Amino acid sequence: MVFVNYILLCFIQSMYYYFFMFLASSVFISPKCLCLMQVPPLFLDVSPNHFVLDMCAAPGSKTFQLLEIIYQSTKPGSLPDGMVIANDLDVQRCNLLIHQTKRMCTANLIVTNNEAQHFPGCRAHKNFSKASEIELEPPISQLLFDRVLCDVPCSGDGTLRKAPDLWRKWNSGMGNGLHPLQIQIAMRGLSLLKVGGRMVYSTCSMNPVENEAVVAEILRRCGGSVELVDVSSELPQLVRRPGLRNWKVRDRGIWLSSHKDALKFHRFGILPSMFPSGRRYVAPTDGDHKNENGANVNSEDEPMEDPMISTDDWNEEVSDIPLERCMRIVPHDQNSGAFFIAVLHKLSPLPVIQEKPSRRGNSLTKRDEIQEKLSEQVTECNNGVELNSEDAASEKFSEAASEADLIEKEMDETASVPDPCNTDDENDSEKAKLLVEGETPSGKAVGKRKLQIQGKWKGVDPVIFFKDEAIINSIKAFYGIDESFPFGGHLISRNIDNNHVKRIYYISKSVKDVLELNLLVGQQLKIASVGLKMFERQTSREGTTAPCSFRISSEGLPVILPHITKQILYASPVDFKHLLQYKAIKFMDFVDAEFGEKASKLMMGCSVIVLRDAKTSSEPIQLDASTIAIGCWKGRGSLSVMVTAIDCQELLERLSARMETEKGSSAQENNVEGVELQDMNGIEEAERSYTTKEATND
Numbered sequence: 001m002v003f004v005n006y007i008l009l010c011f012i013q014s015m016y017y018y019f020f021m022f023l024a025s026s027v028f029i030s031p032k033c034l035c036l037m038q039v040p041p042l043f044l045d046v047s048p049n050h051f052v053l054d055m056c057a058a059p060g061s062k063t064f065q066l067l068e069i070i071y072q073s074t075k076p077g078s079l080p081d082g083m084v085i086a087n088d089l090d091v092q093r094c095n096l097l098i099h100q101t102k103r104m105c106t107a108n109l110i111v112t113n114n115e116a117q118h119f120p121g122c123r124a125h126k127n128f129s130k131a132s133e134i135e136l137e138p139p140i141s142q143l144l145f146d147r148v149l150c151d152v153p154c155s156g157d158g159t160l161r162k163a164p165d166l167w168r169k170w171n172s173g174m175g176n177g178l179h180p181l182q183i184q185i186a187m188r189g190l191s192l193l194k195v196g197g198r199m200v201y202s203t204c205s206m207n208p209v210e211n212e213a214v215v216a217e218i219l220r221r222c223g224g225s226v227e228l229v230d231v232s233s234e235l236p237q238l239v240r241r242p243g244l245r246n247w248k249v250r251d252r253g254i255w256l257s258s259h260k261d262a263l264k265f266h267r268f269g270i271l272p273s274m275f276p277s278g279r280r281y282v283a284p285t286d287g288d289h290k291n292e293n294g295a296n297v298n299s300e301d302e303p304m305e306d307p308m309i310s311t312d313d314w315n316e317e318v319s320d321i322p323l324e325r326c327m328r329i330v331p332h333d334q335n336s337g338a339f340f341i342a343v344l345h346k347l348s349p350l351p352v353i354q355e356k357p358s359r360r361g362n363s364l365t366k367r368d369e370i371q372e373k374l375s376e377q378v379t380e381c382n383n384g385v386e387l388n389s390e391d392a393a394s395e396k397f398s399e400a401a402s403e404a405d406l407i408e409k410e411m412d413e414t415a416s417v418p419d420p421c422n423t424d425d426e427n428d429s430e431k432a433k434l435l436v437e438g439e440t441p442s443g444k445a446v447g448k449r450k451l452q453i454q455g456k457w458k459g460v461d462p463v464i465f466f467k468d469e470a471i472i473n474s475i476k477a478f479y480g481i482d483e484s485f486p487f488g489g490h491l492i493s494r495n496i497d498n499n500h501v502k503r504i505y506y507i508s509k510s511v512k513d514v515l516e517l518n519l520l521v522g523q524q525l526k527i528a529s530v531g532l533k534m535f536e537r538q539t540s541r542e543g544t545t546a547p548c549s550f551r552i553s554s555e556g557l558p559v560i561l562p563h564i565t566k567q568i569l570y571a572s573p574v575d576f577k578h579l580l581q582y583k584a585i586k587f588m589d590f591v592d593a594e595f596g597e598k599a600s601k602l603m604m605g606c607s608v609i610v611l612r613d614a615k616t617s618s619e620p621i622q623l624d625a626s627t628i629a630i631g632c633w634k635g636r637g638s639l640s641v642m643v644t645a646i647d648c649q650e651l652l653e654r655l656s657a658r659m660e661t662e663k664g665s666s667a668q669e670n671n672v673e674g675v676e677l678q679d680m681n682g683i684e685e686a687e688r689s690y691t692t693k694e695a696t697n698d
């Protein structure tokens, strides 16, 4: 049998790439496709050169959309200047995200697995450059973002229509429990946002405690350095309702109008920030006081009113923040899920806040502490993520520090607690020690080096810049990669041993800058996935004897295709179709004998076959977004496709559809049989003769 001489790995640039191009053109929302579109990213106003942080990103639908926007005007073979960091705490959901975004074939994405509320700022000390392997000043010295998407974990009541299970599980405590974490994540997002940048806070809940209350609290904490943007003129097709300015808080069967009510009913898990005014009702701290009858009353029994606030104020709280600028999207307006969106604009650096503003100058009483602790004891969010109450409690005082303080602090935290999920691991504390040594100018070089090659995070492969000149040069020479393509320095692997590197990933300039910075600051980012898989080591017997031991992978092909000058051939539709149909064809059996001749002269190993337009005879052809190319293996006597059977079938269908279209338009234009028609006839003819030949061979 001619079929299946070598079943090697395959690739197509096509389906996913075009799917993404199609989606990219559908970013503009129409009410009809609203249910399919994710709205929050549309309010981020992302440009292709932006650094974007998606803080709680899994399973990745919004990340996908952000990448589409970044790539919107990118030509084949080039990469946008911007990048996306997609972060999620949940490892399994992170894997889902990695899988989802794989079809984007992007070199501009880093997937991280950090806690969003502690997301590292990666600020490089001046001394770091001396202490690290990176000799030059890094292009970026701190990880700040132009855009931040803060799609926080929430109670998810907005998804009730599609997740009816929630009807049984939902209770008001879910939202109340998540409120402190939502504030922490949003505050961290704002501190990582560049001045002038935009952050979108969103949930799929209708609960004001998770929505307007969070937005109001972060605005209070930011004290004028952040504004709530009026986006009423943006996306006018989107039917939305204004955010609320007054609401009550539900807790275990009763409605609370203010923090005073919370204390009155002994609801210590209810925070002042959950109410519209955000005001704390202060209970007396120094012993008993007299009641209106002059009798001694214990402060634990009856809370005392804040003298600053009149009784009336406590009854009907209305926020003085223009929360109507927030957006509530409700299911019955346009047959969608329910969600909440607030757009924030950072006007200036965040203020240095020593204390939570709502603490009103008092030190925490025992009851306050219990109250806050209780509020942080969230056991479960809608995504099944366990929230560690100890983590939350230890975070209590940190969120209000200045940006600089936060960043300094987190560096210390990262150094002392390498993996928040694995704090009990002995190796981690050892690694943390090495990290500190590596970061400190006086640190031992051996410690630093060890850390940099082994990676810091338990269970996560290290990210290694691939610098093996011999391999890099052999790849460049074999495929004739042109000098204009940024290559050296843009390759990474996840294996410290160059001899056993199986995959080489390609990264954009923006991602490269971030990775270098991350290395410099002791790998604060826990990187689950990064880069576009571009080369894979040949594993077959014939493959190991080929001049280049790495073949181009399917994902990498769209990016490198315009830059390859060797091992590339342009096949006529008929021969291209045959390759997909029969998987392997002897050189002498190609319909276009010249093509067969050229194929036989390729070097043994991976080659790229591009579908030539029926009209085009000159080579090389102009590559554009509609170009179809596949990877093939040039063996001793034949050319074999390196495309899976499913992908072959899909490509064949597309090819037929394209030919049908060409046939139709050509017949319409000329009303006679034109070039395409001849070609179509040629295919059918050739197919018959080829099948006959095959039958004879068999």
Ligand SMILES: C[S@@+](CC[C@H](N)C(=O)[O-])C[C@H]1O[C@@H](n2cnc3c(N)ncnc32)[C@H](O)[C@@H]1O
Pocket (backbone or CB within 6 Å): 038, 055, 056, 057, 058, 059, 060, 061, 062, 063, 087, 088, 089, 090, 093, 114, 115, 116, 117, 151, 152, 153, 154, 381, 383, 385
């Ligand atoms: C509403 S979902 C995000 C949906 C996602 N943005 C999308 O469009 O596909 C919230 C996510 O937050 C994650 N999460 C929960 N707590 C987190 C934390 N502390 N830090 C980071 N992510 C967290 C959950 O794992 C979950 O995937």
